[in-house]
Amino acid sequence: MSDAISKTGRWIDLANPTRFLSFAGAVLPWLGGLTLLVLAVGFWMSINVPDDYQQGSTVQIMFIHVPFAWLSMMCYTIMSIAALGTLVWRHPLADVSAKAAAPIGAVFTALALITGSLWGKPMWGTWWVWDARLTSVFVLFLMYLGIIALTRAMDDPAKSAKTTSILTLVGFINIPIIKFSVDWWNTLHQPASVLRMGGSTLDPSYLRPLLVMAIGFTLLFFTLHMMAMRNEIWRRRVVAMRRVAARNAERGPAKQQEVR
Amino acid sequence: MGALFLRDVRLGLRAGGGALVGILFFLAVIAVVPFGVGPDLKLLARIGAAMLWVGALLATLLGLDRLFQADRDDGSLDLLIMASERHMLPLTILVKCLAHWSVSVLPLVIASPLLGLFMNMEPAAIGATALTLLVGTPAITLIGAVGAAVAVSLPRGGLLVSVIILPLAIPVLIFGVSASYGAVEDPAPFLAPFLILGAITLFFAVLGPVAAAIALRSSAD
Amino acid sequence: MRLVAEKLGGERGGELLFHGLDFMVSAGEALLVTGRNGSGKSTLLRIIAGLLAQAEGTLRLEGEPAAFEGLAAAAHYLGHLNAMKQVLSVHENLHFWQSFNGRGKYSIAEALERVGLGEIGHLPFGYLSTGQKRRASIARLLTSERPVWLLDEPTAGLDKASETQFAALMQEHLARGGLIVAATHLPLGLAGSKELALGAPL
Numbered sequence: 001m002s003d004a005i006s007k008t009g010r011w012i013d014l015a016n017p018t019r020f021l022s023f024a025g026a027v028l029p030w031l032g033g034l035t036l037l038v039l040a041v042g043f044w045m046s047i048n049v050p051d052d053y054q055q056g057s058t059v060q061i062m063f064i065h066v067p068f069a070w071l072s073m074m075c076y077t078i079m080s081i082a083a084l085g086t087l088v089w090r091h092p093l094a095d096v097s098a099k100a101a102a103p104i105g106a107v108f109t110a111l112a113l114i115t116g117s118l119w120g121k122p123m124w125g126t127w128w129v130w131d132a133r134l135t136s137v138f139v140l141f142l143m144y145l146g147i148i149a150l151t152r153a154m155d156d157p158a159k160s161a162k163t164t165s166i167l168t169l170v171g172f173i174n175i176p177i178i179k180f181s182v183d184w185w186n187t188l189h190q191p192a193s194v195l196r197m198g199g200s201t202l203d204p205s206y207l208r209p210l211l212v213m214a215i216g217f218t219l220l221f222f223t224l225h226m227m228a229m230r231n232e233i234w235r236r237r238v239v240a241m242r243r244v245a246a247r248n249a250e251r252g253p254a255k256q257q258e259v260r
Numbered sequence: 261m262g263a264l265f266l267r268d269v270r271l272g273l274r275a276g277g278g279a280l281v282g283i284l285f286f287l288a289v290i291a292v293v294p295f296g297v298g299p300d301l302k303l304l305a306r307i308g309a310a311m312l313w314v315g316a317l318l319a320t321l322l323g324l325d326r327l328f329q330a331d332r333d334d335g336s337l338d339l340l341i342m343a344s345e346r347h348m349l350p351l352t353i354l355v356k357c358l359a360h361w362s363v364s365v366l367p368l369v370i371a372s373p374l375l376g377l378f379m380n381m382e383p384a385a386i387g388a389t390a391l392t393l394l395v396g397t398p399a400i401t402l403i404g405a406v407g408a409a410v411a412v413s414l415p416r417g418g419l420l421v422s423v424i425i426l427p428l429a430i431p432v433l434i435f436g437v438s439a440s441y442g443a444v445e446d447p448a449p450f451l452a453p454f455l456i457l458g459a460i461t462l463f464f465a466v467l468g469p470v471a472a473a474i475a476l477r478s479s480a481d
Numbered sequence: 482m483r484l485v486a487e488k489l490g491g492e493r494g495g496e497l498l499f500h501g502l503d504f505m506v507s508a509g510e511a512l513l514v515t516g517r518n519g520s521g522k523s524t525l526l527r528i529i530a531g532l533l534a535q536a537e538g539t540l541r542l543e544g545e546p547a548a549f550e551g552l553a554a555a556a557h558y559l560g561h562l563n564a565m566k567q568v569l570s571v572h573e574n575l576h577f578w579q580s581f582n583g584r585g586k587y588s589i590a591e592a593l594e595r596v597g598l599g600e601i602g603h604l605p606f607g608y609l610s611t612g613q614k615r616r617a618s619i620a621r622l623l624t625s626e627r628p629v630w631l632l633d634e635p636t637a638g639l640d641k642a643s644e645t646q647f648a649a650l651m652q653e654h655l656a657r658g659g660l661i662v663a664a665t666h667l668p669l670g671l672a673g674s675k676e677l678a679l680g681a682p683l
Contacts, residue, residue: 335562
């Protein structure tokens, strides 16, 4: 019980941007180091995987493609939670979190599309097909870009936070569509093979490096996200300080006039 | 003049993603085509060049109404017109068009090969389409300058600008698309429509700024 | 150098606001154009600036310095709007106008110092208060050299201290042989200026 209270206490502490900055400063080096370590192990494991009897060595693209695709959806989910945080709880960091996550999510989605396309060329004989999974991920990419454009179009963060949150939440419909598109429609993209009812269909020799890579990239995401949030807080402080500087410049000469 | 170019480029990049919105619109237009005509890769490959051109045309029209209106709203336009002894007004307009093109249209041209892949086009067709877009889209911006100058004093000129410009931009579309097809389909020539496209651009590089300058001068009040 | 208007008439939106205006402003003189709202002060200034065509009469600048050809080329126009971009810094804005209009007697830093904005030239123009914005656009008059200053309500939004500062700048401009035509309803603190009252019944 007391544990739960102290936990919520910690979270409220973190809501204060200054506390967040010191927390991020303390955690980031460790998180970054851990990310590098896990990713290095993951890469080493992926390279040493035996070739697939059908796909040959191209199967190794999977070890980066699948984590990118997972993260593209996870990032949007985090942004949607942050959007709820902005709209319902008015959490001061929620807006920062959503804004910082959008470019990272867009990059991961783009990487998922690019790696998928590189994988698709030898497998399907074409860079791109308009099937349900690919199209819905492309739509996700467009939504990321739309959200980024919207946040950039309004320079007052207080105003843009709400509208962006609403757009983000409306766009969340797309996430289940992406996840289940391979089951609902008959697509060229292979159906889910790792996370499914009745256990994974993937051979353990592939599953293990994939999971390590997934953990590594997830850690990478959180590292980048925390750094981006820190940058955003700093950026807002710089803006606020510049406005103060513009106001203070007025007092300077006025005083001089009085002295004269 | 270099200063004007730099200022407009800087404004386009800094003012909150005018360039980004254009590309986004282009991507979205191309993304809805397969929903409309169905995911038939052969059909998409055949209409790909035309769709890229239509998408680029619409995306180019998107931000054109702000070409002079932003300067009018803050009073810069008056000073640009007053400086016409030092800097010929048509030249000023040409520089503004070039800056607008490099910030909002050039990214579309660069993105077009990627969208060509989405449309399952052949490499030759993708290259030809990107090349024709590179040569042809400046003409759309230059024609657009006339529309933007005519509509500059209207409070809601945006849609009107597109309506005014579209009919004038049709020749650009015709020769752009036929040159793109000429590169892949055998009997159709590539070079002839491509050269005509270049000629249209050069022609409007002269006519557009001059007409826009006259319109801007008379619209000042 | 002198600015001469003969039988000048101006209209806006098809309505004749004034006609038969005769005035002459010589180098070193200021002409204050006064009158109630809608009497055509701004229209007169825009006609002098060459942004509007006059309805009747003639307007000419005699004996202007050789570097400037024609009235519009020899004039600085400070209208209601500041002609500055919100997202660019004050310095970037002034730098653009200086390289577009030619270098003047003052560098940008000196001009900003003269209007009391020396400290905040690096800030985006949009962050400034109304009075600071006005002063930044007054600094524009200093960064490029023009003998004729056309000022439309130049002191709108300025506080007392800045008004005094600006009056000193105008005096200096007149002393160097410039001329000023200013539309205003406030005294600008210029000694020995002529006054032209618009809005007398036609």
